[in-house]
Amino acid sequence: MPDNDLQYIPVNIPSITHEDVQAVTDQLRDGWISGESPVVREFEEGFASYVGKKYGVAVSSGSGALDATIEILDLKPGDEVILPSFTIISCIQQIVRTGATPILVDSQLDDWNMSIDEVKAKIGPRTKAIMAIHTYGLSADVLTLRAICDEFGLLLIEDAAEAHGQKIGGLYCGSFGDISIFSFYANKTLTTGEGGMVLTDDTTFRDKLRKVRNLCFQEEQRFVHESLGWNLRMSAMQAALGRSQLQRIDSLVNRKWEIGDLYRTLLDGIKEFTLAPESNHLGRNSYWVFGIVLDVDFMSGATMRNKLETLKVGTRPFFCPMHLQPALHNLFRAQSSDFPVASMLWEQGFYLPSGVGMTDEQVYEVAHRVRKVVQS
Numbered sequence: 001m002p003d004n005d006l007q008y009i010p011v012n013i014p015s016i017t018h019e020d021v022q023a024v025t026d027q028l029r030d031g032w033i034s035g036e037s038p039v040v041r042e043f044e045e046g047f048a049s050y051v052g053k054k055y056g057v058a059v060s061s062g063s064g065a066l067d068a069t070i071e072i073l074d075l076k077p078g079d080e081v082i083l084p085s086f087t088i089i090s091c092i093q094q095i096v097r098t099g100a101t102p103i104l105v106d107s108q109l110d111d112w113n114m115s116i117d118e119v120k121a122k123i124g125p126r127t128k129a130i131m132a133i134h135t136y137g138l139s140a141d142v143l144t145l146r147a148i149c150d151e152f153g154l155l156l157i158e159d160a161a162e163a164h165g166q167k168i169g170g171l172y173c174g175s176f177g178d179i180s181i182f183s184f185y186a187n188k189t190l191t192t193g194e195g196g197m198v199l200t201d202d203t204t205f206r207d208k209l210r211k212v213r214n215l216c217f218q219e220e221q222r223f224v225h226e227s228l229g230w231n232l233r234m235s236a237m238q239a240a241l242g243r244s245q246l247q248r249i250d251s252l253v254n255r256k257w258e259i260g261d262l263y264r265t266l267l268d269g270i271k272e273f274t275l276a277p278e279s280n281h282l283g284r285n286s287y288w289v290f291g292i293v294l295d296v297d298f299m300s301g302a303t304m305r306n307k308l309e310t311l312k313v314g315t316r317p318f319f320c321p322m323h324l325q326p327a328l329h330n331l332f333r334a335q336s337s338d339f340p341v342a343s344m345l346w347e348q349g350f351y352l353p354s355g356v357g358m359t360d361e362q363v364y365e366v367a368h369r370v371r372k373v374v375q376s
């Protein structure tokens, strides 16, 4: 029975301060509201320098950042890109559309990131790039992948959408890829509502990305196009919000840790599930979201999520892995048993409310309701 006195706790509560509101309204009053506004360039420079990359190209979403990245690689049919099956559809869409072949890798049980041994085993003569995705706040082993890519002459694409402020040996995630991408979607640690950025040290990549983002307009002859692009521009209001959030990114990142640590303490010792790991060999969890994997003998993630919804706790399932996507069925014709860990994570995993704007009281309340379900 739904309890009408319970307050609903949404899966994401962003942190929007008075300064953020001021920054966006100032931009509106300024009147220069398009993607051509200098504030976009300022946000690009600020965020790139925060991560430790030379150039940033702001775009309208993390998915757009991935699309633009794959687009400028000029992949040919038969070229291969290695990536984890356990990720968001955004990572694979443009690979498939270009006619290149995505090569999927299963996840590791201990940190949910893709298995490096399997990556090594799947490198072949047609491999062009490896896409590493830092999953839910735990770093993928981009140190080893960087070395592998250098050895075999491959490009490393780093998806750090879920790894804002996360470090490996003192360097920020997003600084390891030849091209790295971030999302600033509403549930990301730093948000512009919708938005994303591509980072690189390479001026050729940078210039191609800028062109593709902007319909491949030409400087000399606007409206005469030598190639096709997209409109992926970020608006000035989004950039103004991003620039404002960037000023307190350390406190946003810190809030994720506080929420994660509090959940750990409050949910410790429940044998029916496994909590998001505290760290892996590359560093501590930045807890972009606080994930839980239920024991197969206990119940499925979907069942638990329904029970929590009745108790007014918003949750999200883990990723449905790429090998099980109906839209990609003809491509992979795979079964759950082909990627057992990713398949299990999809069946048994989900995450709790983790937004940077949530209060400690809300974290206590979520943990309390989770315990209620386990004990019922």
Ligand SMILES: *Cc1c(COP(=O)(O)O)cnc(C)c1O
Residues within 6 Å of the ligand: 060, 061, 062, 063, 064, 087, 088, 090, 091, 133, 159, 161, 162, 183, 184, 185, 194, 195, 196
């Ligand atoms: C959120 C996310 C994206 C997509 O970003 P959008 O801004 O929502 O398009 C891409 N990759 C990962 C790993 C993400 O978590």
